[in-house]
Amino acid sequence: MSAQAEHPTLLIPGPIEFDDAVLSAMSHFGESHVGAPFVTVFGDTLTQLRSLFQSTDPTAQPFVISGSGTLGWDQVAANLTQPGDQILVLHTGYFADSFADCLSAYGAVPTQLKAPIGSRPSLSEIEAALTEKPYKIITITHVDTSTGVLSDVKAIADLVHRVSPQTLIVVDAVCSAGCEPIAFDAWGLDVVLTASQKAIGCPAGLSILMTSGRAIAAFENRTSPPAAYFASWANWLPIMRAYEAKKPMYFATPSPQLVRALHVSLTQILSKPLEERFAVHAAASKKIKQAVAALGLKQLAAREEDQANGMTAIWLPEGIAPPDVLPKILARGVVFAGGLHRECATRYIRIGHMGVSVTDPKRGDADKAVKALGEALGEVGYKAPA
Amino acid sequence: MSAQAEHPTLLIPGPIEFDDAVLSAMSHFGESHVGAPFVTVFGDTLTQLRSLFQSTDPTAQPFVISGSGTLGWDQVAANLTQPGDQILVLHTGYFADSFADCLSAYGAVPTQLKAPIGSRPSLSEIEAALTEKPYKIITITHVDTSTGVLSDVKAIADLVHRVSPQTLIVVDAVCSAGCEPIAFDAWGLDVVLTASQKAIGCPAGLSILMTSGRAIAAFENRTSPPAAYFASWANWLPIMRAYEAKKPMYFATPSPQLVRALHVSLTQILSKPLEERFAVHAAASKKIKQAVAALGLKQLAAREEDQANGMTAIWLPEGIAPPDVLPKILARGVVFAGGLHRECATRYIRIGHMGVSVTDPKRGDADKAVKALGEALGEVGYKAPA
Structure with a gap:
């Protein structure tokens, strides 16, 4: 029914397709973004994301910000790169090109490791690239929505930890979070970025991130301020921490309806x-x-x-x-x-x-x-x- | 009822508080962001914004992007400023400080013209500031949500056109669009930026902008690319033009539910x-x-x-x-x-x-x-x- x-x-x-209960939460009546009912729901939602990404590390930090999956790329570029930083972008389709464009917009220097259409760079190719020069970040598209190619994130992360342990591991999980296993802590990932409207099962409009303590430390140790404002963790980090501690705090107005819908969807997902x-x-x-x-x-x-x-x-x-x-x-x-x-x-x-x-x-x-x-x-x- | x-x-x-029909649109079933039904609604919504801002100038361009009102500041900073550009920020409360912070994040140089709490800079103070040095942009908070102070946008715009005609006029209308008159063409404005969740009557989650042909030309004549990706008009301008022409085009996934809710609200507003x-x-x-x-x-x-x-x-x-x-x-x-x-x-x-x-x-x-x-x-x- x-x-x-x-x-x-x-x-x-x-x-x-969305569940009825999720869509019903979308039509929640107007409420204050700093009122106790919403603060509780938002805080719980952030904590649920830790479970979705199988993380219990207290230094890890989830983010939920109005935007789209694309805004996750800006968050990575603006907060974790500085002009001239070398980034290795594993290419399995359209979205690696776009992520590379985003990184370039902030002055980082992406090097794309491309595979033929429908396949993915091999571990030996990735190892060769990583040993050629030091990379600040490696980006992996977990599932490229343009090709349906799945990357073996665990194997790549193991490789990076072995041959280039200082490199931050960033996973674009827009088309994988909620339908492909992601063990954030166990695999030693640094950023998993995704969106609400795919396997997470909530209408579009949210940029969702999980970040490691190491990523946050890298952000905090920048020598220049983040090169953005709306995408800046300097603005959002205190907000996310406050909401998860069930305390209201203001930077920019979140969407209570979307966050409530996400909460309903995550509650369903985590019930099994x-x-x-x-x-x-x-x-x-x-x-x-x-x-x-x-x-x-x-x-x-x-x-x-x-x-x-x-x-x-x-x-x-x-x-x-x-x-x-x-x-x-x-x-x-x-x-x-x-x-x-x-x-x-x-x-x-x-x-x-x-x-x-x-x-x-x-x-x-x-x-x-x-x-x-x-x-x-x-x-x-x-x-x-x- | x-x-x-x-x-x-x-x-x-x-x-x-939101109207029932608006909230009902929020729970619209999942649909393709590039399918004909949504493309039509999004296109109509963009055209409705022209009416809301009383604009018939075909060179003017509306934008609707997932985000919050704050993202509008990033759009201005990333697309219309280059490092070192001088910006005059009229201060009537909290939001001028934040807009100035945003401009600084992109390397622009804001000068704040502050008034005592509860009042606004006088026209003669603004004229003195404008004649002191050339400003690329002047920003006006139409209503500062922190103080409830209203700015006389028309009078300021008239002044700018008279004493500093090359200066782009940017209006933060987050707390005014939909409840205070804004005559975009007649007043000669260059950017009006706002959000969905105030007098426009649609839940939070959308950054809404109206831009002049002059602003778009200034963007197109930049000597460096926009210093952002998600906020870049280089990415969004073709998308907005395509949707308004009822043609699908992809950059980042919009939120069909929020756009439909905005459409319902604007339809109600424009019915009188x-x-x-x-x-x-x-x-x-x-x-x-x-x-x-x-x-x-x-x-x-x-x-x-x-x-x-x-x-x-x-x-x-x-x-x-x-x-x-x-x-x-x-x-x-x-x-x-x-x-x-x-x-x-x-x-x-x-x-x-x-x-x-x-x-x-x-x-x-x-x-x-x-x-x-x-x-x-x-x-x-x-x-x-x-």
């Missing part, structure tokens, strides 16, 4: 073991990927170990473009996304399978997706190989 | 003549200020021409502090705000009277506010002079 109006099932790699959530996402992903293969289609991420669990990026058959099939898929009540990678956007489509669409089996969203894809392709004359 | 749960009436200077809306706010403000005076209380803004129409900041009687009365006011079902000005926060309180609280007379919010204030003061032993 849904309180939501009839609508096409949203199966793009974010925003996703996280491993169970990740396993459900992995199982749904496997099922969809098998169906895609049965249709004779290939993913951008060719190797199984490179494939994300919350989305699938699929090459269209020769001669078929996204505008040929997406409207036919929509006519079947399902919304997929077109391509996004600059070099091949017109040759593939993307399916998102995160949040309630996979955790609530009654919805049948995965089956609906596969059926709509097969039918739409059939309608444009494509026949799966026997 | 309200769909909202019973709750204390929120009469702080933002966030405010704007002059009527401003007159209703002025009348409600006058009534509240008269009641405050009848209680023997003084405003921070002593002179009538300095007083905002959407809020009132009131000195508490000697010996009474905000924590003495705010809980007693809350016990009467009304939420006021404490002080915010760094030099005197513990000596005054603030009442917000914007949006549905004044446009819907059936709510009786203004009467409730005045009654609660008088009773709470009586309870702590205050007697109004006969």
Whole structure:
């Protein structure tokens, strides 16, 4: 039973379908951003993020700021880099280019380590890059939303700790937090940045970060002030600490409705073991990927170990473009996304399978997706190989 | 008849009480940020902002970005200033100090022209400052939320055009857009920056800007790239133009729910003549200020021409502090705000009277506010002079 109006099932790699209770929190009545009811909810939400990222280190620090996932890049660039700092950017798609652009905007010097479309830099390539010169930061896109390529964050973090222990490890988890395992403390990460509207299951509008004590120390030891104001941790750090201690403090007005929605979503997520959530996402992903293969289609991420669990990026058959099939898929009540990678956007489509669409089996969203894809392709004359 | 749960009436200077239809839009189902339904709504919303700011100049450009009002300062600093640029900041309270901090973070050089608490720099003081040296930008806080001081934007703009025509005019309208007249074209303004959660009547989470063709040209003629990424118009300008032309384009994921809520609120605001809306706010403000005076209380803004129409900041009687009365006011079902000005926060309180609280007379919010204030003061032993 849904309180939501009839609508096409949203199966793009974010925003996703949202739970009724989450959407209901979005319409919470106006309240003071420094009043006790909201301060309590915001404080609890910050503490919940520690659990989501499997962190118990008291020096770690979560941030929730109005914005989008992109603002997380600015937070990293403005607070952790100074002009001329060398940054190693692991490239698995569109979002590494953009993160590199962001770093450059603040005067840092990104070096991109690129892999062919659909794959990821190997550990030996990363090791070679790290030993070539000292890097202040390495950035990893956990799942690149443009390609559906999954990075092995744990293995990369282990490598960095071994060969370049002074390098801060920054993970772009916009398309992974909430559907791929992230063990912030155990893996020794320094920043995990994400957004609300994907596997975290809350409407868009929040930049969400987890930062290590080491990252905060690096910030505090800067020799120049942060090169931004709204993105500056100098402004937000006292605020986040105050709210988590259930004390109001003002820098800029947060969005009580979005934070309440995030709180509801995180409460749902944390009500079950996280491993169970990740396993459900992995199982749904496997099922969809098998169906895609049965249709004779290939993913951008060719190797199984490179494939994300919350989305699938699929090459269209020769001669078929996204505008040929997406409207036919929509006519079947399902919304997929077109391509996004600059070099091949017109040759593939993307399916998102995160949040309630996979955790609530009654919805049948995965089956609906596969059926709509097969039918739409059939309608444009494509026949799966026997 | 309200769909909202019973709750204390929120009469702080933002966030405010929201209309049911606006809150209902907040819980809109998940949808694609590049899908036709949302693209249409976002495009219409941008066009509505032109009407809100009384602008028909096709070279003017509205922006709506996830963030808070504060992000508007970063947009000005990152896009319109370069290191060393001289900025004249008119100071009428807390928010000028913060805007100046933001400008400094980007390397601009703010000079603050300060007035005593509760008043504003005079036109002759502003003229003297403007003729002393050339300023790239002048910033005006239309209503400083910390003091309730209203600036005469039209008169200042006329002065700037006369004595320093090359200076860009930037108006912080966070606490004025939607309740104080702003004639963007007629007054020759270059940037009006605001937020969603005050008199515009949409929950917090959006940075809203109106920019002139001259401001955009100044941005395009920069000799260095914008010193930010998320706040950069280089990234957002093509996006805003595309959406207003009803074409999808991607930079960072907007919040469909917040944009839909803004659309509903602007549709309501624009369904009546704007002059009527401003007159209703002025009348409600006058009534509240008269009641405050009848209680023997003084405003921070002593002179009538300095007083905002959407809020009132009131000195508490000697010996009474905000924590003495705010809980007693809350016990009467009304939420006021404490002080915010760094030099005197513990000596005054603030009442917000914007949006549905004044446009819907059936709510009786203004009467409730005045009654609660008088009773709470009586309870702590205050007697109004006969």
